[in-house]
Amino acid sequence: ETGVTQTPRHLVMGMTNKKSLKCEQHLGHNAMYWYKQSAKKPLELMFVYNFKEQTENNSVPSRFSPECPNSSHLFLHLHTLQPEDSALYLCASSPTTSSYNSPLHFGNGTRLTVT
Amino acid sequence: TQLLEQSPQFLSIQEGENLTVYCNSSSVFSSLQWYRQEPGEGPVLLVTVVTGGEVKKLKRLTFQFGDARKDSSLHITAAQPGDTGLYLCAGVSNSGYALNFGKGTSLLVTP
Numbered sequence: 001e002t003g004v005t006q007t008p009r010h011l012v013m014g015m016t017n018k019k020s021l022k023c024e025q026h027l028g029h030n031a032m033y034w035y036k037q038s039a040k041k042p043l044e045l046m047f048v049y050n051f052k053e054q055t056e057n058n059s060v061p062s063r064f065s066p067e068c069p070n071s072s073h074l075f076l077h078l079h080t081l082q083p084e085d086s087a088l089y090l091c092a093s094s095p096t097t098s099s100y101n102s103p104l105h106f107g108n109g110t111r112l113t114v115t
Numbered sequence: 116t117q118l119l120e121q122s123p124q125f126l127s128i129q130e131g132e133n134l135t136v137y138c139n140s141s142s143v144f145s146s147l148q149w150y151r152q153e154p155g156e157g158p159v160l161l162v163t164v165v166t167g168g169e170v171k172k173l174k175r176l177t178f179q180f181g182d183a184r185k186d187s188s189l190h191i192t193a194a195q196p197g198d199t200g201l202y203l204c205a206g207v208s209n210s211g212y213a214l215n216f217g218k219g220t221s222l223l224v225t226p
Binding site for chain 2: 035042043090104107108
């Protein structure tokens with residue numbers, strides 16, 4: 001039990017589908033993040049939310065749409081994805097966005113395959 | 116984006132051996148964090164180093180932050196199969212909001 005739960009663990013979708021990834025944290029944290037992990041690449045920061053407000057959008061294509069209804073829940077809505085979007089999508093949380101003293105707590109990720 | 120280069124990319128050793136992995140950058144970081152990621156799981160924080168020259172020990176793992184705060188190393192003594200995983204270093208981004216990660220060092224320790 002990591003304190004950060006992601007669902008689903010695995011997802012296969014076609015390029016025309018619409019799906020959503022869900023993340024829930026039970027740690028009382030105020031900041032939540034989406035990262036993309038692809039083979040042979042560093043973890044790529046996608047979005048940052050602090051107290052439900054988006055504070056960073058790291059030039060992510062509009063086919064990825066985040067939603068943060070409260071500090072405990074984070075969604076990533078997906079539509080018209082490309083095969084190169086296949087990756088492990090990791091959600092993380094931290095007490096605040098001051099990262100040097102607020103380490104990230106990661107979920108176990110959603111393995112996404114776009115066909 | 117502040118880039119972090121990790122080396123080696125892959126390392127396969129036998130149980131009982133010692134090893135060192137490196138995390139280097141041309142940029143100065145206020146702090147660096149080390150994470151370990153096991154297959155099928157998310158990264159888990161091992162340590163945070165903040166002060167230049169700092170050395171931290173976590174059982175058989177020794178972490179060092181370079182004097183100029185541009186690099187860090189992780190030394191494992193008498194590696195065990197349970198040490199197998201992807202070791203990631205991360206530094207606070209320029210925005211101060213989140214971390215920039217290196218590609219990681221994939222370590223395999225065989226019995």
